[in-house]
Amino acid sequence: MKDKIHPKYAEVTVTCACGASFKTRSTLCKDYQVDICSVCHPFYTGKQKFVDTAGRVEKFQKKFGGQYFKKAEAAKPAAAKK
Numbered sequence: 001m002k003d004k005i006h007p008k009y010a011e012v013t014v015t016c017a018c019g020a021s022f023k024t025r026s027t028l029c030k031d032y033q034v035d036i037c038s039v040c041h042p043f044y045t046g047k048q049k050f051v052d053t054a055g056r057v058e059k060f061q062k063k064f065g066g067q068y069f070k071k072a073e074a075a076k077p078a079a080a081k082k
């Protein structure tokens, strides 16, 4: 390896918000936290789950949930008559 161009590469422990943790190696050289990992990600669990940041899902449901899409559905036949 060439001298003085390689960053430090140490073993770190990554801890997830779900409580799972695993060891890996990183140039960050310190333990760190992640919001999602392969233990709790919906792709691996097969269960739907919202990864919500600052209530954005709630905001979306407030705006577009309930009657919003039903109204759009009801408006379609009227538009087709023209």
Ligand SMILES: [Zn+2]
Residues within 6 Å of the ligand: 016, 017, 018, 019, 020, 035, 036, 037, 038, 039, 040, 041
């Ligand atoms: Zn996790």
